[in-house]
Amino acid sequence: MSEYIDGQSSRSESVGIVERKFFTLPEGAGPFVLEGGANLSPVTLAYETYGELSPARDNAVLICHALTGDAHVAGYYSDKDPKPGWWDLMVGPGKPIDTSRYFVICSNVLGGCTGSTGPSSINPATGRPYGLEFPVVTIGDMVRAQRLLVEHLGVERLLAAVGGSMGGMQVLEWTVRYPDRIAAAVPLATTPRHTALNIAFHEVARQCIMADVNWNRGAYYDGEKPSTGLAVARMIGHVTYLSDEAMRRKFGRRLYEKEAFSFGFDLEFPDFQVESYLRYQGSKFVERFDANSFIYITKAADYFDLAQQHGGGSLTEAMSRSTCRFLVVSFSSDWLYPTSRSRLLVQAMKKAGLEVSFAEVEAEFGHDAFLLRNERLFELVESFLEHALAAERKRTETAPREVWG
Amino acid sequence: MSEYIDGQSSRSESVGIVERKFFTLPEGAGPFVLEGGANLSPVTLAYETYGELSPARDNAVLICHALTGDAHVAGYYSDKDPKPGWWDLMVGPGKPIDTSRYFVICSNVLGGCTGSTGPSSINPATGRPYGLEFPVVTIGDMVRAQRLLVEHLGVERLLAAVGGSMGGMQVLEWTVRYPDRIAAAVPLATTPRHTALNIAFHEVARQCIMADVNWNRGAYYDGEKPSTGLAVARMIGHVTYLSDEAMRRKFGRRLYEKEAFSFGFDLEFPDFQVESYLRYQGSKFVERFDANSFIYITKAADYFDLAQQHGGGSLTEAMSRSTCRFLVVSFSSDWLYPTSRSRLLVQAMKKAGLEVSFAEVEAEFGHDAFLLRNERLFELVESFLEHALAAERKRTETAPREVWG
Numbered sequence: 001m002s003e004y005i006d007g008q009s010s011r012s013e014s015v016g017i018v019e020r021k022f023f024t025l026p027e028g029a030g031p032f033v034l035e036g037g038a039n040l041s042p043v044t045l046a047y048e049t050y051g052e053l054s055p056a057r058d059n060a061v062l063i064c065h066a067l068t069g070d071a072h073v074a075g076y077y078s079d080k081d082p083k084p085g086w087w088d089l090m091v092g093p094g095k096p097i098d099t100s101r102y103f104v105i106c107s108n109v110l111g112g113c114t115g116s117t118g119p120s121s122i123n124p125a126t127g128r129p130y131g132l133e134f135p136v137v138t139i140g141d142m143v144r145a146q147r148l149l150v151e152h153l154g155v156e157r158l159l160a161a162v163g164g165s166m167g168g169m170q171v172l173e174w175t176v177r178y179p180d181r182i183a184a185a186v187p188l189a190t191t192p193r194h195t196a197l198n199i200a201f202h203e204v205a206r207q208c209i210m211a212d213v214n215w216n217r218g219a220y221y222d223g224e225k226p227s228t229g230l231a232v233a234r235m236i237g238h239v240t241y242l243s244d245e246a247m248r249r250k251f252g253r254r255l256y257e258k259e260a261f262s263f264g265f266d267l268e269f270p271d272f273q274v275e276s277y278l279r280y281q282g283s284k285f286v287e288r289f290d291a292n293s294f295i296y297i298t299k300a301a302d303y304f305d306l307a308q309q310h311g312g313g314s315l316t317e318a319m320s321r322s323t324c325r326f327l328v329v330s331f332s333s334d335w336l337y338p339t340s341r342s343r344l345l346v347q348a349m350k351k352a353g354l355e356v357s358f359a360e361v362e363a364e365f366g367h368d369a370f371l372l373r374n375e376r377l378f379e380l381v382e383s384f385l386e387h388a389l390a391a392e393r394k395r396t397e398t399a400p401r402e403v404w405g
Numbered sequence: 406m407s408e409y410i411d412g413q414s415s416r417s418e419s420v421g422i423v424e425r426k427f428f429t430l431p432e433g434a435g436p437f438v439l440e441g442g443a444n445l446s447p448v449t450l451a452y453e454t455y456g457e458l459s460p461a462r463d464n465a466v467l468i469c470h471a472l473t474g475d476a477h478v479a480g481y482y483s484d485k486d487p488k489p490g491w492w493d494l495m496v497g498p499g500k501p502i503d504t505s506r507y508f509v510i511c512s513n514v515l516g517g518c519t520g521s522t523g524p525s526s527i528n529p530a531t532g533r534p535y536g537l538e539f540p541v542v543t544i545g546d547m548v549r550a551q552r553l554l555v556e557h558l559g560v561e562r563l564l565a566a567v568g569g570s571m572g573g574m575q576v577l578e579w580t581v582r583y584p585d586r587i588a589a590a591v592p593l594a595t596t597p598r599h600t601a602l603n604i605a606f607h608e609v610a611r612q613c614i615m616a617d618v619n620w621n622r623g624a625y626y627d628g629e630k631p632s633t634g635l636a637v638a639r640m641i642g643h644v645t646y647l648s649d650e651a652m653r654r655k656f657g658r659r660l661y662e663k664e665a666f667s668f669g670f671d672l673e674f675p676d677f678q679v680e681s682y683l684r685y686q687g688s689k690f691v692e693r694f695d696a697n698s699f700i701y702i703t704k705a706a707d708y709f710d711l712a713q714q715h716g717g718g719s720l721t722e723a724m725s726r727s728t729c730r731f732l733v734v735s736f737s738s739d740w741l742y743p744t745s746r747s748r749l750l751v752q753a754m755k756k757a758g759l760e761v762s763f764a765e766v767e768a769e770f771g772h773d774a775f776l777l778r779n780e781r782l783f784e785l786v787e788s789f790l791e792h793a794l795a796a797e798r799k800r801t802e803t804a805p806r807e808v809w810g
Binding site for chain 1: 599601602609616641647649652657658668669670672675677680683687710
């Protein structure tokens with residue numbers, strides 16, 4: 001996903017100064033066995049929380065981030081921090097995911113590089129960063145780790161999980177894996193599995209990194225990083241996140257700081273604005289992201305297949321495991337995970353007898369639209385969560401009370 | 406464009422054994438001044454011809470190749486040659502572009518790497534390959550060089566020019582630059598100019614090459630070639646040449662020679678078939694193509710803007726320079742140069758008072774469709790050329806005879 005400077009909410013409207021926290025799985029619990037079979041230990045998740053958990057512990061909303069996101073959803077790390085979290089438009093006091101009503105949790109995914117255990121973490125067996133010795137993790141593994149964090153925070157049952165793109169995959173995984181532990185779910189701009197085209201784009205991006213001599217089969221932490229390859233991988237991502245139409249409007253064929261074609265290949269001054277934009281996005285990304293994490297996380301998204309992994313090949317069967325109510329949202333100009341994928345999900349949910357609201361939101365910015373200001377999206381999320389909370393409170397009032405240890 | 410082994414015509418139906426020839430601009434003609442201002446000398450074009458020029462010299466059809474094509478359109482180089490030219494399905498005796506009726510010419514583009522002068526050619530000023538000292542060439546430059554070749558072959562006026570993708574750009578350029586020298590034109594799966602998305606894909610592919618340490622700012626001819634970068638660049642191309650639907654049918658999520666996910670990053674044995682396909686296409690491509698040529702030719706395509714360069718910004722104005730009859734064809738699943746681009750062309754041609762036939766051909770293989778067996782496409786091209794030849798013969802019969810020196 002992109003970072004947009006424009007369209008941010010003002011500092012005073014934000015959740016304020018926030019803090020990144022860490023949760024390490026207790027040693028006594030034994031190793032964390034991954035779906036691929038490997039044992040991972042220790043496992044640490046970086047996370048943030050905003051708002052207060054209600055006395056009934058029924059207002060927790062888990063945000064699941066996309067490919068290159070992190071736990072820093074909203075607010076600022078200090079008064080001088082120039083930029084808020086990546087979904088500050090959505091999450092904060094009075095915002096659609098209202099931190100004065102909900103207890104919001106977000107953790108960096110397993111395999112990530114902003115505080116959670118990943119390929120750049122120290123491998124206790126060698127005392128050096130894992131690199132390619134890090135085991136491949138899945139969306140299921142990410143969600144299983146999140147569940148342990150959520151429990152650690154005193155939440156037995158989430159009010160909702162919300163996320164776009166690969167975040168939406170985690171949301172879906174939550175609903176079928178832990179049906180008793182989640183009341184509502186908002187998968188945005190997502191898909192029940194990657195098509196060959198999706199895999200192809202990820203594979204090409206991975207190959208860009210692996211083609212960088214500095215990648216060194218993942219063992220680059222002592223030397224030069226594969227920044228050039230990672231930057232180009234990021235450029236590919238950006239091409240797929242925007243729509244043809246959005247690019248036309250944003251850049252068209254306008255030249256970059258020149259009146260006529262350069263008739264050359266100046267790496268600093270490309271001909272077209274779109275070239276300059278992509279190079280800038282690429283170079284900015286490498287400052288904050290680890291190339292190996294990129295490789296691992298894209299692989300997790302490629303492996304994800306809700307029907308195969310939870311329904312013996314049937315999406316309806318998989319969704320039948322869930323008892324959630326859903327809000328599914330797609331975006332009209334998203335060609336990476338187009339509306340047809342969301343419709344597949346919605347059909348399966350309906351066949352499984354689940355309560356589903358679905359909307360294709362008009363938006364021109366392609367796949368990135370879920371991250372941007374969009375009043376229709378905001379209204380949908382806000383009212384869905386309100387409704388979910390009301391329904392959840394009604395349910396617990398009428399249900400026989402459980403006695404918690 | 407891809408190379409498809411399947412769907413080729415049999416050897417006996419081909420134009421037979423063909424030969425690559427060379428044409429070097431006569432020294433006496435002075436340097437070839439490029440649109441970017443540079444002088445280029447010597448200029449050599451590699452070309453092939455099939456069929457015979459009629460006594461009236463009115464049956465010449467120029468084929469313009471796409472990005473990574475070459476002059477070898479049809480036939481075989483020897484009895485042992487395992488593969489015919491890239492458009493053997495379209496060009497040959499009894500085929501849509503019937504070599505028993507037409508004199509077919511195709512040359513490798515200026516800037517190319519299969520015999521025509523390009524960045525891998527020797528720079529006479531240094532005695533070494535040009536590399537980045539090669540001047541940037543345009544679609545206009547390619548066409549201007551083709552015109553000199555065509556004249557050299559004794560053809561004053563082409564019956565037609567035919568080409569897909571970047572070949573279609575050259576076809577369009579011919580019609581507005583040399584209206585008196587071309588009677589008919591068949592631009593296939595093409596566009597009057599690149600959008601930001603098209604430029605973005607080309608730029609990312611160029612960056613893949615430039616990110617390869619072996620690229621060495623284009624000066625790699627004495628050492629290791631930037632094959633890794635070029636292979637990844639090619640992979641990006643392939644992702645854009647196929648449609649989502651075609652990829653789904655061709656590969657889906659099928660695994661490559663395994664029963665379950667590898668949970669690893671084996672470079673030899675990727676998880677998915679689509680990954681294996683892309684790696685194979687990339688590795689095959691680097692055997693036959695020069696990385697610098699790829700950089701130069703993609704740039705030429707990005708620069709191409711028919712309206713800007715020939716109509717002061719108006720496509721209708723640009724097309725008004727032409728007197729051709731046109732067959733414009735787009736393909737239903739082509740998302741790189743979708744039907745909407747062809748419609749823009751057709752509208753401008755009609756406004757300019759030109760005779761145009763237009764068809765959107767149903768085809769599932771995306772942008773690559775123009776290269777594949779497609780009976781509808783074949784019929785359209787065949788009957789259009791027949792019609793064009795008849796019209797041209799009628800025109801010359803009724804026109805006052807010119808006396809040729």
